[in-house]
Amino acid sequence: MKSDEKIKGSDRRELILQWLKENSQPLKGSWLAKKTNVSRQVIVQDISLLKAANEPIMATAQGYVYMQAEEKQEHCAVVASRHSPEETEDELNTMVDHGVLIRDVIVDHPVYGHLTASLMLSNRNEVRNFIKKLQDTKASLLSELTEGVHLHTLSADSTAKLNSAIEALRQKGYILS
Incomplete structure (x- = not known):
């Protein structure tokens, strides 16, 4: 893939989900937009679609977080x-x-x-x-x-x-x- 090539719809959402699952720290929408060569607004829409598909993503002041199931007691x-x-x-x-x-x-x-x-x-x-x-x-x-x-x-x-x-x-x- 070329560095300026946009990642399309479902492929982009799969990547976003993968990145969120791999990172325990919040990921900023602007970072996700830059990595996928789309606007921040497109990322906001992608996150909404992922949440509608019951993915446990939380928007925080620091960015987006995938809410991992905790094994330890909280x-x-x-x-x-x-x-x-x-x-x-x-x-x-x-x-x-x-x-x-x-x-x-x-x-x-x-x-x-x-x-x-x-x-x-x-x-x-x-x-x-x-x-x-x-x-x-x-x-x-x-x-x-x-x-x-x-x-x-x-x-x-x-x-x-x-x-x-x-x-x-x-x-x-x-x-x-």
Whole structure:
């Protein structure tokens, strides 16, 4: 195949699926577009078609992830938090520093109900990139819709890690009581 040759439909989706399955880190739509010589919008449509075919692909702020079936046992918890926008980075770092994956953020909007955004943050570098993207785009946090009140779904390979992260959040005054 020539480097400027577009990869057609089903072949492209097979490649995308293969790349997603082979990588544990998120793959950016722009990278997938460049590798297949199509536009980013075509990749968005391909991902939609793959999801419609029941492929467990999740769009995150870092890119697309294939949700592998985990062999190890995963422990989950949902925590209710409240803090100022300036404390967001500290809250997120507090959780990932305890070995916790921050799956999402949820707010209960008075009109739209539960609004959920996937985060999939597991280390300080991912938190730093998330905060930088917020600053670069001047985007608002979902929690700004609810005066700082929000939920996070957390997961870890042990309840001890979850409990440790929750206790650290409580000590910093972030846990809503």
